[in-house]
Amino acid sequence: MKKDVSDTVMDRLNIDRGVRDLIRQMWEHDCETKASCEGHGVKPAYVLLSQSGDGWFEKNAHLYGLRRALNGSCCESRVVGNVCGVCGAGIRGNSVYRGRIVQNPVAFESDVTEVSF
């Protein structure tokens, strides 16, 4: 994936606005993402990760409100593309992270440290 992170590229790839900051960060860390969603109604946000790059996302996903869907005995029994058709966890070297997206958690933390009295 090229590191051109303009909104035009994001529009062309149909990347939801609610996950764009995260996806940009992931690409900066050489992650390869195959699909993502900002979450709609009761459906949580998710990111389908095929290459973890430098490992930044695994370490920081929880800051963005996302947790890795763990594989169970159901996985591989009903395959839908890169995910388990039963539980939705990533298979064949892919990982699915789900949750409620936290916007700019890292930026928020640095804002807090800059506050002075």
Ligand SMILES: [Zn+2]
């Ligand atoms: Zn499964």
